[in-house]
Amino acid sequence: MKMWKKIAQGISAVSLLAILAACGSNGNSTTGPSNSASQQSTSSASPSAKETPTGETVEITFANWISVEEGTKEAYNQLIADFEAKNPNIKVKSLGIPFQQFKDQVLVNSAGGNAPDVSMANQNFTAAFVGAKVAAPIEDWVGAEIVSDIVEGSKSGVTYNGKVMAMPWAPHPNALFWNKALFQKAGLSPEKPPATWDEMTEMAKKIAALGKDEAGNPIYGIGENAATDSYTGNMLLRATLTYGGKFIDEKGTIVWDQGTALGDTLNHIKDLISSKVSPKGSDMKSLRGMFANGTLGMLIDGDFGRTNFRKMSGKGEAFDKEWGVTVVPAGKTGRSETVFTEHQLIITEGGKNKEAAAKFVTYLVSKDAMLIYHRLNGVMSSLKSVSSLPEMNEDEYANVFNEQMKTASPLPASNPKFDNAMKQASDMIVITTDANKSAEEAITLVMPKIKELYNQ
Incomplete structure (x- = not known):
């Protein structure tokens, strides 16, 4: 696309190397709660995912901003620890990028052949990632059952030309x-x-x-x-x-x-x-x-x-x-x-480990993961089956945001x-x-x- 060519051509080789170096640090992990596997836990592979050979460890990269923000670092650490405990043959390498630089750095990395396996996004970013062909159709990797469980307001916000291109993670209604x-x-x-x-x-x-x-x-x-x-x-x-x-x-x-x-x-x-x-x-x-x-x-x-x-x-x-x-x-x-100022997840087209990436995305939207994220940061879920759980509606705070979701509109992005x-x-x-x-x-x-x- 024209936009993509302009972005790729507008950045010098020196800037590209600096960006790639800045994004290469690992996120720290601390031991978090190991909850029992939920219906959508990654203890089982997604419908279209292949099993990683027993004993072989796969490393996936996760571009995100929550590992570098003070308010969400602890949730990030616990989510990664819980996922890796449930999936000992998959390791997650964090590419922590400040929010203000996030969209451009993911686009640049992907253009340079260094696309992360999984990337965070939001309504503003996902449209750019889809336009630049960075995002792979999400249903191809996580399966139709999870996609059909997405709250309609969120689902419409990630649908492009009839295809769901991102997985809504935390809807964040205002x-x-x-x-x-x-x-x-x-x-x-x-x-x-x-x-x-x-x-x-x-x-x-x-x-x-x-x-x-x-x-x-x-x-x-x-x-x-x-x-x-x-x-x-x-x-x-x-x-x-x-x-x-x-x-x-x-x-x-x-x-x-x-x-x-x-x-x-x-x-x-x-x-x-x-x-x-x-x-x-x-x-x-x-x-x-x-x-x-x-x-x-x-x-x-x-x-x-x-x-x-x-x-x-x-x-x-x-x-x-x-x-x-x-x-x-x-x-x-x-x-x-x-x-919705929604946080979303994409599996990148240029990622090298899509099967493992699908397991990670499936985990992040599962009951186990959302209960961790909800307990630490109060976030809600974009899945109907998870957002309706008693544990996600335990106080007036949660009730207000679940009520607000009923009239929240997806950004026309x-x-x-x-x-x-x-x-x-x-x-x-x-x-x-x-x-x-x-x-x-x-x-x-x-x-x-x-x-x-x-x-x-």
Whole structure:
């Protein structure tokens, strides 16, 4: 594809060698729980996988970002230890890559003949991997039974031209976290989160009116992403759904700028930032830090939020008493609109050990693995049979995210240029907040560039 050639040609040999060297370190493993094999455990091979000869050890490479992120390192270590205990003839070599460099490094490695056997992905990345022919059709390797068990919203997000090209792993629907202490200080009920979009906005303004905390740090009512990156574009799209908008129609034509939804969303975010209800220019990492240190009243984030906030606050589980989580308040459409910011798994076309890779992917989505990941990071499952287990619905936190999954939408990421489009989209927020332009001017400046990416 043209995009693939540009990426491969645009990187010098020196850069390629540096990237490959940076990706070659092993992830550390610690001994984790060895649960009994589940119905989908890798103690048995997938329908189309061949058995590895007894006594022969196979090493597979796993490109991921969870082994290098503080909040998920422990889960990664326990998952690998459990898998290797159940599959002593398969060893997993970690290619830990920071999230911001992940997509490009996997594409470069694959172009250079060094494709990992298994790679993490998300909606933004998978489209690029499929377009560059990095991803192998997942059903060919894990079998139809597991694919048929995928939650429909997740399954549609990984289907390209009728083929399921990635295995949804953790769906990460976004819900609303609120800080009970700040609610109380602002004269709001700490046990009563907003039920509507307008109510959420008014509560955010009351919290921001508190001014500063005891240390002199500014207090904000809600955090909206406003940095120049593709995640900001994703969150802009998520907010647009609340106003009745959508990115593409059924034919794949971009319709985001039709109607008033995009303009209404940009005006909403501009108003929050200009009135200092939401911080200016913040990315998701900084917003999570503000929520964890008690200077942000509300934040829409994924199911891994609890673990992140515990660690970032330094208070551990005790911090749970200071916040709550609920479904995203309903807006113009009358329902809770949000998106999956899903983690996915691909078996690469250029991988050298597809049978072992299939066992690993099958394990990672199994009951055994998801119970480890859920216990440590609160993540949910994209498989119907696993997400319905009592162990995955053991508290109010899990119940909220399972409820949120019912109305979460997959990102419309089937085009390989979607990630690029979302990065371009973030410019609309920067233009309206930093350059103080109108929503209409921002749309006029940016949307033609997005449509050009799609050849429209």
